[in-house]
Amino acid sequence: MISLKKYGIDFEGSVEDAVALPLTAIPPMKMTLYKGTIMWSRGNGRLLSDGTKAGGGGYGDLYLVDVVDAINGRRKKVYEKRPREQQTNLLTEACLQIYARQELAKYELAHTVAEPLDIIRMPRYCSFTMAPFEGVIDLHAALDLVIDIKGPAFDLWFLQLLVQILIVIGLLDTEIGVNHRDLKGDNILISGQSRQRTGTLMVRGRKWSYTYMNEVYIVDFGFSCKGEVTTGNASVSAGPFFGLHDTCPKEGRDIFILFCYFYGRPVFRQLASDRLLGFVRRLLAVPRVLEHLERYGTERTEYLYLLLNNREFNSKHCSAWTVLAEIASQWPAILEVSAA
């Protein structure tokens, strides 16, 4: 169940019903003048500027927009995600992100996913704004900046990030029923500040205690899906790539593709210790996968996406909880597991 009332949409019900709402269920934005500037408003006192392009992938564009509270004049900058193809409706992506945050809140991890702030209906498309993560860098770029640590020191930095990713993705996968389906370095952000902290998670009668420095955030639910945890029957699918025939959730798929991403980056293979590389190679020990990654790197990923899409292909050995248990046994300084 989700509620869209705070977005000005009179809806409370299942995610499945929410994503099927017609565009007309969303109050339209109207042009208005605020202190001589053109802004957009839905009559809720919040005004949005036109926005400047801040980035873009294959399917969407990210804009930086000003939001002004017309009553107290307070301004802040937020990100707006707009579809590249104007007929695409980003309501599905927004609803899955709202749902993921709501369910992660039960584990005090809502802050690891960006909060959708406004759902926007324009004449031909629907977009949404979200709170920006401040002072972050994406993990793809971060890997290129790691030059002075290698071997066990790199493993420590990497595994502290990986444990947090595994926890969030594991909860989404096996407890919440959501798969991300596009997990890679540029969809993972890490916080700049680095002070040693500890975290704990209770799930399925086990207590995970971990140490970390930089905090991890997951973005881009543009390919994500929701389904029944027990059967893998998909009921919601965002984006144009996968359909409802794709098993969702499919245990371990996000982690499998994430390890493919890491192994496909030469910089990762250069910096990781032999022990960590051996660990990753064992998880990816599927015919032709390692060779494919060594040859094409992070290009030509369609092959891997289609492999995961295949019902015959089982990714359960990459279940977050299995991988976490392995990390706890091999690197106990980073992660401990005990009976809750």
Ligand SMILES: Nc1ncnc2c1ncn2[C@@H]1O[C@H](COP(=O)(O)OP(=O)(O)O)[C@@H](O)[C@H]1O
């Ligand atoms: N809430 C956010 N805060 C900070 N940076 C963000 C946020 N959302 C996205 N980004 C940055 O913008 C990039 C593109 O956004 P993303 O949602 O991944 O769109 P795309 O579908 O185009 O890949 C991300 O890789 C990330 O670096």
Ligand SMILES: [Mg+2]
């Ligand atoms: Mg992205």
